[in-house]
Amino acid sequence: MRLIPLLLLFALHAEPPQYASKAVLKAPANYRDWYFVGSNLGISYSDTATKDPNFKNIYIPRAAADAFKKTGVFPEKTMLVMEVYQPTKDASPAKQGNFEGKFIGIEVAVKDKDAVPEGWAYYNFIGDKGEQKPTAKANPKQACWSCHAEHGAKDNVFVQFYPRLRDKD
Ligand code: HEC
Numbered sequence: 001m002r003l004i005p006l007l008l009l010f011a012l013h014a015e016p017p018q019y020a021s022k023a024v025l026k027a028p029a030n031y032r033d034w035y036f037v038g039s040n041l042g043i044s045y046s047d048t049a050t051k052d053p054n055f056k057n058i059y060i061p062r063a064a065a066d067a068f069k070k071t072g073v074f075p076e077k078t079m080l081v082m083e084v085y086q087p088t089k090d091a092s093p094a095k096q097g098n099f100e101g102k103f104i105g106i107e108v109a110v111k112d113k114d115a116v117p118e119g120w121a122y123y124n125f126i127g128d129k130g131e132q133k134p135t136a137k138a139n140p141k142q143a144c145w146s147c148h149a150e151h152g153a154k155d156n157v158f159v160q161f162y163p164r165l166r167d168k169d
Contacts, residue, residue: 015061016077023115023138025108025123031081034059038162041087041098045147055085055100058162068165074155080110084126105132109148109157118145120156 012046015034018026037060042053064078088101105126115121115138122144123136139145145156153160160166 015063015079017079017110017115019115020135021119023121024135025115025138026135027106027107027122027125027133028079028081031059031079031083031106033081034081035062035065035164037065037080037164038166040161043161052087052098053103054104055087055098057083058086059083060165065165068154072154072156074111076111080109080157082107082109104130108136111156116141116145118149120145120148122148 015028015030018028020026037058039055039057041055042050043056044050044053058123059081061079062076067073067075069080083106084104085100085165086102086104087098089096089098091099107125108123110121110123111119113119113123117140121138123138125136127133148158152158153166155166
């Protein structure tokens with residue numbers, strides 16, 4: 001009897017977060033195969049305008065996206081990956097516009113109350129010297145959580161910027 005709920009849980013979380021230790025997350029491996037929810041150019045948390053703003057692409061496991069669309073809430077253990085690219089231009093034959101150039105790295109949001117009491121934890125895998133880190137420690141609550149809780153449209157997530165979660169298919 002106990003097997004069925006377990007199997008259901010497994011089906012929902014085919015991509016559970018992998019931890020090195022409590023609140024120390026391993027970088028998710030195949031996130032580019034997940035459900036792509038949207039991209040943006042140059043959304044920034046700072047008041048100063050950036051000359052060449054970065055591109056960001058956001059991904060979520062398919063099962064978590066489906067559950068969110070049904071219930072309006074993300075299931076426990078949901079991960080969202082935001083990957084960051086530097087913009088680049090002037091590649092023939094393009095005469096205008098920007099495309100994604102150098103890969104900068106990823107930031108990850110995880111809904112896991114076993115990791116942090118506030119429920120959502122935020123991890124930055126971009127090192128101080130721009131290197132890719134294999135693991136990252138959850139940021140302090142005030143560094144990331146507060147802005148997400150206050151301004152994210154749904155359940156701490158910036159759904160307002162992600163058309164494939166925001167709009168009806
Ligand atoms: C002042 C507000 C603010 C703070 C502080 C902030 N974020 Fe965000 N975050 C945003 C906005 C706005 C987006 C929407 C997408 C974007 O920025 O490209 C976002 C999106 C994200 C996403 C994509 C999933 C989601 O929840 O929408 C991740 C992952 C993320 N941020 C990680 C972090 C991490 C890690 C920190 C702390 C180091 C942090 N954020 C701090 C405003 C903030």
